[in-house]
Every structure is written in structure tokens, then in C-alpha cells.
Amino acid sequence: DVAIAAGADFDYTNGQTVAVQGAGLSPVELGDHYNNTDWTFIDDTDVWDITRLFAAGKAKYETAYDIGKLPQTRERRRVVGEHVVTVPDILNHRTYPDTISYHKSSFDTHGFTIHPFFTIKPPDERHTIYDADVPLRSLLPRGLHQILVTGLGASAHRDAMPVIRMQPCLQNQGYSVGYLAAAATHQEIPIRSMDIRTIQHHLVQKGILPERVLTDEDSFPLDDDAVTAAVASLPVDFAGLEVVLAAEDRVMPLLQRALRETEKPDTRKIYGQVLCMLGDSQVVDLVRQVVESYHEWDEGWEYTGMGQFGRSMSTLDSLIMALGETGQPAVLSTVLAKARQLKADDAFSHFRAVAWACERIGSAASVSVLQELLALPGLAGHGVTTLRQARDTVLPDTQDVTQRNAVLKELHLARALFRCGDKDGHGRRILESYAQDLHGHYYRHASRVLGIQTAQQKRRSSWD
Helix, strand or coil, rough: CCCHCCCCCCECCCCCCCCCCCCCCCCCCCCCCCCCCCCEEEEEEHHHHHHHHHHHHHHHCCCCCCCCCEEEEECCCCCCCCCCHHHHHHHCCCEEEEEEEEEEEEECCCCCCCHHHHCCCCCCCCCEEEEEEEEEECCEEECCCCCCCCCCHECCCCCCHHHHHHHHHHHHHHHHHHHHHHHHHHHCCCCCHHHHHHEEEHHCCCCCHHHHHCCCCCCCCCEEEEEEEHHCCCCCCCCHHHHEEECCHHHHHHHHHHHHHCCCHHHHHHHHHHHCCCCHHHHHHHHHHHHHCCCCCCCCCCCCCCCCCCCCCHHHHHHHHHHHCCHHHHHHHHHHHHCCCCCCCCCCHHHHHHHHHHHHHCCHHHHHHHHHHHCCCCCCCCCCHHHHHHHCCCCCCCCCHHHHHHHHHHHHHHHHHHHHHHCCCHHHHHHHCCCCCCCCCHHHHHHHHHCCCCHHHHHHHHHC
16 A cells, blocks of 8 residues: 555556455454455455445344454455566466565465466366465565565466465565565665575575575576477367466467367367467457357356355356457357357356457447346346445355356446447446445446546445
């Protein structure tokens, strides 16, 4: 918060995505020692949202001894630092000369992912432990001096955060940064001028960093042989995809050649999907044929907070989103044909995939179908604009996802409708309602889509 107030750029929910990790607020009973909840989305920086949270929490836990005093958030504003830790950084075990903290976790995402890697290949299940180095540069806000940002505010892609946000790792990071800051102050040397190896040596002695960091250099960019080998390995369940996406600037010709040189249908499908996801419009016919081979929807994914490991979309969802990434109107008929098959109780991931593809293509031909989807029973009208609504609509489950599934379907469809033409203003009206919502992430997302900068003022009329 201090760095952002000082002018640091940051990443968060915005006009492009409303993806954020699930959050909660716990009841408190005498003798409790652990309550882990996930039943809402919370923006810590939004006083309207925090007030909504406590009003709903008092109703949700009306028979409890007390309720918690701090919002339980797993994702917050992240500064844009001198280096942004990415998903390929983690999956490729990227090393740095200035590693300041070391992290280990399963991929505990508490929601859905947005990075192209996970759109094609989902994270592994709970038993898989990922590890990641975080460099000092990711704690240094770009353009600012003598200020460090730690923890959930560090510079990283949101899909990288589940691996680097766990409490023991951040306790170690806090010690490391505190030691660095104290040493810099004692020596009267700017942070960027400190001898990082001396700091690392102390942290290795403390058991906070592995000894290898003392000789590590930056392992990126990956060498050409590694990229070539990764392209060749893709047909085996997308093996090497993390290398391919780490070398986007030079991998397209290799992928295109690999596609030309194979006649195997499954191999062609994999190369075609990756190329589409990277925006190559020359392979849309190949991927479109694969999508059309599905006569009905496969098993989708409903928004899941607690215990969400692995996929957050189906194979067909992924293929449709890949088609959308090309932006080609020629594939729209295929996308709309799948959209017309959707029923109100179908999984959120299917609605997300269709809305995403329509939005990326941006054709007015999508409008009528998107309107029809929003007209399905129960698909619209889920905003919360008063405290009375917040109290009356809250459910007792401490891991509830029903309300979030409903809102996410509505928001994704309304955004796509608005950006595809919205001839009757239906999408705009839904977004305008959410631009007054007491949930901070819904408010921010809708107001950014609409280009509203003063939506906070409108929300003042929402108190009840």
C-alpha cells in the first residue's frame, strides 16, 4: 500500500480479468485454534467491501461466540517490480544471482487460472510440490528507490502466487528482507548497491536459502537446444510447454515446422492448440475441426475455492479459448454452436470459455447468442448493492461457492456482450449494476470494463 501510494504500478483485478483467489472470514468459538474459510472475494483496499464482509459475516455466524477481525485474503495488489515472477519462471526452476527467498508449495490456487500454460495444461494435483526462487528484483518496485515490498505484494503473475504465498516461506522472506534492510542502513549503502552474496551467505547459514544460490546465475534465456527439444516433446501430454512459453519470441517457426512435418492426428492437435493459443491464425481450421468433433460438452468445472487443485477448465473449454485467441471471425460459428448447447446449470468453465472466445473475436454476430445465455433462468441478477442484501443473501456454508459461480457466469457473459456490440444495452445495464456492487472485485472489474472512473461515488448511495 505504501509503495503504491508512492507511485508504484501494480497488478490486480481489472478490466481484463476478475480472477482472484477465494477469501473468507471465520467464526470464533472459545477454544478454537484453526478456522480456514473460503466463501467470498474480498478487496482489502475497499472500505465498502470490508463493511459488506462484516455485515454478511455477522449474519452468517449469528450463533457464534464472535467473528474474526481480519479479512482472510490470499491475494492482494502486487507491485510491478524490476522482475515479475512468471509461471514459466517457476516451472523451469529459474535461478537468479540475487535470490532473496526460496518457496515450496503445492499449487493451491483457490480459484481459476488465467495463464496460457494452465489454459493448455492444468496444474498438478495436491501431492505435487513446486519450488521457486524469488529474486530481490521482484521486491523492488520499478521506478522507486529505498523501498521493498514483500509477501502477497511482491512482483509476480497472479498464477505464480499460489506457490510463493505460503506462510512459512513468507516468514523466512520477512527475516531476509529485514536483515538486508538493517545491513544497508548500518552500512549507509543503497539497497541496490548491497553485496547480495554477503546477504545470501548469512541466509544460507540460517537455513533459509539453499547453498546453491551462492553460485547461481540467471538461467534465462533458455538456450536454443532446450527450446528445440521442448517443441519435439510437446506431443507427450504437452511435455516441455513451460520451455515453449518461456521462449515465445523464437518458438513460432519451430512449432509451425513441427506441425508441417507430422501426419499424426493427435500430434497435429497438440501443435495446433499451442499455436492457436499463441495467436497463430493459420491453424484455426485444424483446431476448429477438433472442437466440432465434440457432439456435446465434456465435463466442465464449477468455481471451487477451498481444495482447488488441478484443472479449472475442460479440454473443450481450452480448445475454444485457443480458437478465441486467434481473433478470427471464421471460427465464430463453431464457438456459437457450442454456446447454443449450454443450459443454465452447466459448469462455469463452459460459460467462461464461450464468453472469452466471443470477446476476443469481437463480432456483433455473437450478441444474440450471448443475450440468450443471459436470459437463461437464474443467469442474471446476482449483484449485491446494499448491506441488507449482503445480510439476507449470505449462506451458512464456510466454503460456499454457489453465489460466486452465479456471479462469475453473469459477469463473463455481460462483459463479452458489451464488447461485442450490445445493441440493446443489456450487457451495459448488468455491468452498471456491478459497478455499484459492494464486492470490491466485482465493482472494479465492471467499472473498468465500462471505463468508469468515479463508480465509488455511486456506491455511496448503496448504504441501507
